[in-house]
Amino acid sequence: MQAKQSINDFVIKFANVNGTGSASANSMFAKAIFRMGIPVSPRNIFPSNIQGMPTWYEVRVSQDGYLGRRGGIDIMVCVNPQSIKRDVAEVESGGYFIYDSTKPLDLRLVRDDINYFGIPFTDICLREYTDARQRLLFKNVIYVGALSALLNIEFNVLKDLVADQFKGKEKLITPNIYALELGYQYAVTHFDCPIGIHLERGHKLAKHIEDFDNILMDGNTAAALGAVYAGATVAAWYPITPSTSVVDAFDKYCRRLRIDPGTGKKNYAIIQAEDELSALGMVIGANWNGARAFTATSGPGVSLMSEFLGLAYFAEVPTVLIDVQRAGPSTGMPTRTQQSDVLMAAYASHGDTKHVLLFPATPAECFSMTVEAFDLAERLQTPIIIMSDLDLGMNEWMSPPLEFDADFKYDRGKVLSAADLDNMEERFGRYKDVDGDGIPYRTYPGVHPDKGAYFTRGTSRDEYAAYTEDGDEYVRNMDRLLRKFETAKSLVPEPKIKQSEMETRYGAVFFGTTASPAYEAIEILEKEGIDLDTMRIRSFPFNHEVEQFIREHDRIFVIEQNRDGQMRRLMLNETSVPAKEKLIPILEYNGLPVTARKIAGMIRNYVTHGNVTPLTRRTAAEELSA
Amino acid sequence: MTFVKPAFRHPDAPRNELGRSRQDYEGGLSTLCAGCGHDSVSAAIIDACFELNIEPHKVAKLSGIGCSSKTPAYFLSGSHSFNSVHGRMPSVATGANLANRDLIYIGISGDGDTASIGLGQFAHVVRRNLNMTYIVENNGCYGLTKGQDSATMDTGTPNKKGDLNMYSPIDLARLAIEIGATFVGRSFSGDKQQLIPLIKAAISHRGFALLDVVSPCVTFNNHGESTKSYEHMRSANTDMPVDFVPMRQEITATYDSGATCEVCMHDGSVVRLYKQDNDYDIEDRQSALEATSHYAKEGKILTGLLYIQRDSEELHDVLDTARRPLNSMNEQQLCPGPRFLDSINAGLR
Numbered sequence: 009m010q011a012k013q014s015i016n017d018f019v020i021k022f023a024n025v026n027g028t029g030s031a032s033a034n035s036m037f038a039k040a041i042f043r044m045g046i047p048v049s050p051r052n053i054f055p056s057n058i059q060g061m062p063t064w065y066e067v068r069v070s071q072d073g074y075l076g077r078r079g080g081i082d083i084m085v086c087v088n089p090q091s092i093k094r095d096v097a098e099v100e101s102g103g104y105f106i107y108d109s110t111k112p113l114d115l116r117l118v119r120d121d122i123n124y125f126g127i128p129f130t131d132i133c134l135r136e137y138t139d140a141r142q143r144l145l146f147k148n149v150i151y152v153g154a155l156s157a158l159l160n161i162e163f164n165v166l167k168d169l170v171a172d173q174f175k176g177k178e179k180l181i182t183p184n185i186y187a188l189e190l191g192y193q194y195a196v197t198h199f200d201c202p203i204g205i206h207l208e209r210g211h212k213l214a215k216h217i218e219d220f221d222n223i224l225m226d227g228n229t230a231a232a233l234g235a236v237y238a239g240a241t242v243a244a245w246y247p248i249t250p251s252t253s254v255v256d257a258f259d260k261y262c263r264r265l266r267i268d269p270g271t272g273k274k275n276y277a278i279i280q281a282e283d284e285l286s287a288l289g290m291v292i293g294a295n296w297n298g299a300r301a302f303t304a305t306s307g308p309g310v311s312l313m314s315e316f317l318g319l320a321y322f323a324e325v326p327t328v329l330i331d332v333q334r335a336g337p338s339t340g341m342p343t344r345t346q347q348s349d350v351l352m353a354a355y356a357s358h359g360d361t362k363h364v365l366l367f368p369a370t371p372a373e374c375f376s377m378t379v380e381a382f383d384l385a386e387r388l389q390t391p392i393i394i395m396s397d398l399d400l401g402m403n404e405w406m407s408p409p410l411e412f413d414a415d416f417k418y419d420r421g422k423v424l425s426a427a428d429l430d431n432m433e434e435r436f437g438r439y440k441d442v443d444g445d446g447i448p449y450r451t452y453p454g455v456h457p458d459k460g461a462y463f464t465r466g467t468s469r470d471e472y473a474a475y476t477e478d479g480d481e482y483v484r485n486m487d488r489l490l491r492k493f494e495t496a497k498s499l500v501p502e503p504k505i506k507q508s509e510m511e512t513r514y515g516a517v518f519f520g521t522t523a524s525p526a527y528e529a530i531e532i533l534e535k536e537g538i539d540l541d542t543m544r545i546r547s548f549p550f551n552h553e554v555e556q557f558i559r560e561h562d563r564i565f566v567i568e569q570n571r572d573g574q575m576r577r578l579m580l581n582e583t584s585v586p587a588k589e590k591l592i593p594i595l596e597y598n599g600l601p602v603t604a605r606k607i608a609g610m611i612r613n614y615v616t617h618g619n620v621t622p623l624t625r626r627t628a629a630e631e632l633s634a
Numbered sequence: 635m636t637f638v639k640p641a642f643r644h645p646d647a648p649r650n651e652l653g654r655s656r657q658d659y660e661g662g663l664s665t666l667c668a669g670c671g672h673d674s675v676s677a678a679i680i681d682a683c684f685e686l687n688i689e690p691h692k693v694a695k696l697s698g699i700g701c702s703s704k705t706p707a708y709f710l711s712g713s714h715s716f717n718s719v720h721g722r723m724p725s726v727a728t729g730a731n732l733a734n735r736d737l738i739y740i741g742i743s744g745d746g747d748t749a750s751i752g753l754g755q756f757a758h759v760v761r762r763n764l765n766m767t768y769i770v771e772n773n774g775c776y777g778l779t780k781g782q783d784s785a786t787m788d789t790g791t792p793n794k795k796g797d798l799n800m801y802s803p804i805d806l807a808r809l810a811i812e813i814g815a816t817f818v819g820r821s822f823s824g825d826k827q828q829l830i831p832l833i834k835a836a837i838s839h840r841g842f843a844l845l846d847v848v849s850p851c852v853t854f855n856n857h858g859e860s861t862k863s864y865e866h867m868r869s870a871n872t873d874m875p876v877d878f879v880p881m882r883q884e885i886t887a888t889y890d891s892g893a894t895c896e897v898c899m900h901d902g903s904v905v906r907l908y909k910q911d912n913d914y915d916i917e918d919r920q921s922a923l924e925a926t927s928h929y930a931k932e933g934k935i936l937t938g939l940l941y942i943q944r945d946s947e948e949l950h951d952v953l954d955t956a957r958r959p960l961n962s963m964n965e966q967q968l969c970p971g972p973r974f975l976d977s978i979n980a981g982l983r
Contacts, residue, residue: 043983222983223979223982223983224982224983225982233975233978236968236969236970237969237970237975239963239964239965239968239969241732241733241960241961241963241968242729242732242733242960244725244728244729265970265974266968268956268967271956271957273954273955273956273957274953274954274955274956275955275956275960275963275967275968276955276960277732277950277953277955277960278953279728279732279762279953281725281758282754282755282757282758283754285722285725285755286722286724286725286728286754286755286758287725288725289718289719289722289724289725289726289728289729289755290725290726290728290729290732291729292718292726292729293696293716293718293725293726293727293728293729293730293731293732293733294729294730294732294733294960294961295729295733296716296726296729296730296733297694297729297730297733297734297737297961298733298734298961299732299733299734299960299961301729301732301733315719315722316719316722319718319719323716409979409982410975410978410979411972411975412971412972412975413972414971414972416965416969417965418964418965451714452714452734452961453691453694453713453714453730453734453737454691454692454694454714454734454736454737455691456691457689457690457691457712458691458712461690461691461711461712461713461714461715462714462715463706463707463714463715463717464714464715464716464717465716465717466717466718466719467717474662475707
């Protein structure tokens with residue numbers, strides 16, 4: 009049997025029992041690899057359960073800097089007998105299976121094409137610890153110790169991480185390092201270490217989204233920091249996986265950063281609302297009154313918020329909503345990822361509504377786009393929806409560092425002060441398009457004793473906010489809102505376009521967490537002679553660059569993680585290019601982050617069996633001279 | 635139909651301490667049915683704000699959907715107003731109040747808006763003790779959709795089609811007392827003498843103040859058998875006269891009837907009540923609940939200030955928010971700056 013050999017390039021998966029403390033040990037494993045300068049991307053694949061059900065942790069290690077899921081498993085670490093049958097089956101031929109050998113392995117689980125490493129984790133724990141809780145917790149640390157020998161993780165890096173983790177609880181450092189050593193010693197004594205797949209210190213260069221000096225963090229924390237930096241003072245929310253950690257992190261940072269030094273009082277307010285309807289109502293009330301406010305939720309919450317989204321759109325109240333998408337429909341699979349709220353978010357509510365969407369692909373973008381969302385919301389006086397997802401929000405990603413310009417000033421949009429009102433010659437009209445960009449001027453309640461008051465309503469009004477059911481007034485207002493949406497095109501983040509080295513009429517379009525595996529798939533295909541230009545969409549409404557990309561390509565693969573090709577439909581709906589035949593849906597919607605292999609396979613299939621002849625490969629220069 | 639509101643006002647019309655006349659507190663012309671109780675409530679709000687010397691621009695008016703929720707357009711045109719969505723005014727009011735604690739928040743709702751579609755938000759805004767005045771213009775029916783039954787309609791009373799309502803009613807005042815409201819009053823749109831001081835007291839109360847105001851629907855629910863009709867209210871109303879004395883004003887008025895009870899508010903104002911029933915303690919939740927049910931059993935409706943908790947923590951106290959309104963803060967107070975971000979980045983390497 010050929011055992012797999014590779015350095016800094018593999019996929020390892022941990023099969024654990026939920027609620028046994030495995031998450032922090034697994035996270036320490038991933039962080040150690042990161043600190044060794046090797047690109048790593050860990051993912052929790054967890055059930056909607058607090059304790060007892062199978063849970064997995066998949067870690068992609070990629071010397072080439074690929075951060076998406078690759079597909080396939082090279083090493084399985086199985087500490088959960090519940091799932092052992094499927095865990096064995098999942099290992100690729102030549103791979104490695106590390107298991108708890110306290111009880112002998114069921115012979116039916118023995119394959120002759122993979123390598124088995126039995127380590128008696130339970131036995132070691134029974135021998136070393138008397139407390140049941142300790143036996144459970146240290147088992148995780150012991151297997152990390154064993155892996156450090158098997159995979160050549162620098163032991164000092166692990167020791168430093170333990171010290172970081174237990175800062176302030178120094179008593180816990182020694183027993184944890186002892187547990188690491190137990191595993192390490194067992195592996196060194198019983199096996200030839202390291203095994204064929206292992207690690208060597210490298211330079212952590214993750215690529216494809218951007219090349220950068222990396223940090224490792226989750227998107228939800230980054231978004232929360234974005235809200236802190238953007239000056240959000242009111243957060244109203246309702247608990248829902250996978251968005252809860254956004255407000256948790258906002259709370260954590262506010263407790264640190266938003267306490268008035270003089271009075272000890274809070275320069276923020278967080279309300280756990282009775283439901284998502286109320287959460288968004290509070291956000292709208294606060295923004296109407298001149299505070300920056302936001303909420304975070306997931307698909308089911310957006311459904312409930314859609315009436316209020318329509319009100320905010322029509323009443324022109326700035327609103328920031330972070331949608332950390334999960335698998336739908338209905339309650340769907342709460343702990344699985346998807347990009348399936350695109351159409352709902354774009355058109356949420358009754359009547360003619362359209363909303364501005366932002367699509368972050370890295371934690372750094374979760375941060376910067378959240379900061380930007382507050383400016384856009386106030387500039388455009390409309391809801392801005394940040395379309396994150398579970399994969400980005402709850403997993404740790406290598407990302408460019410978070411950046412913030414010291415001179416950054418909030419753009420509070422068109423707001424009239426008391427002095428502005430005094431200096432105005434014409435009468436204040438809340439819904440008058442003074443500047444021709446569709447964006448009217450607003451006032452905060454209480455601004456002036458005699459001027460600037462207006463009546464905000466969801467029913468129709470004239471330019472002076474007076475009630476009217478006059479059809480012409482209604483149309484004038486709706487057309488102005490459309491003009492405002494046109495203005496938004498010039499303000500939202502532009503797409504990132506990459507030209508293939510070879511001249512090609514093929515393109516690929518993707519957004520958010522699909523970007524990493526998509527870029528990898530494009531490189532796989534390039535090696536096979538299939539060249540594609542790529543466009544990573546970062547916002548809706550689409551600007552002219554999106555239209556141009558569609559126009560310039562004959563076939564465009566729209567890669568996304570939902571069943572109905574929602575981004576593709578949005579592109580068909582919201583661009584002027586007739587493209588129904590051109591846009592080919594490439595879809596994954598099983599709740600797990602899409603893999604590079606799957607994307608490459610689907611595109612390859614289309615190209616080779618879809619009666620499409622690939623162009624002869626010529627560089628752009630050759631094309632010109634031809 | 636075209637309405638023209640007369641612009642003329644008597645030059646010697648009385649002015650309040652701000653030098654403003656009552657006209658400065660008026661709004662647009664009402665589009666409700668002639669004789670609607672809601673217009674009397676709007677008029678009472680105008681009187682209360684005029685007499686309390688409130689600057690109109692320091693008030694924010696909020697409402698949901700329905701006849702009642704249209705009324706903020708008919709008073710205080712110098713105030714900002716937000717006519718939100720059905721049953722969701724409490725959340726919009728909560729957000730607005732969090733953003734700027736210095737304004738006076740007056741929410742107008744109806745029995746459909748509060749007791750049916752908005753019962754959830756109502757319950758939670760009560761629990762949070764949001765500093766606002768919440769007026770329910772309660773007529774027992776859905777006026778704007780032409781007279782369907784509402785959840786406050788009494789069991790056994792007929793609707794406009796003659797069908798009897800067989801569901802049990804929700805008594806919003808009792809519900810509010812039960813779940814922690816700190817000021818609960820009940821009144822009748824036709825009793826200006828009681829309603830105006832009650833509104834003044836509610837506005838002066840620090841915390842959540844509910845006024846459940848029976849306000850007959852002249853078009854769909856004003857027949858003799860309705861408990862929300864003018865006729866019934868005039869016969870069954872057991873009113874507890876209320877007098878409100880603002881802060882710093884000498885108490886001079888005297889009444890003969892019944893026992894007098896004075897409640898000093900947090901700002902030094904005084905609410906004076908003339909109770910029929912000496913055993914009833916309006917600062918005791920249980921006693922307040924017993925009094926309302928005692929009168930209800932006799933087929934009467936007890937109106938007046940039903941319950942008050944003078945010293946309570948309103949939402950900002952609970953959250954410990956800064957005294958300065960959150961909407962007045964800028965980068966300097968709110969943005970931690972790039973250096974802190976460097977330390978965050980360093981911790982993630």
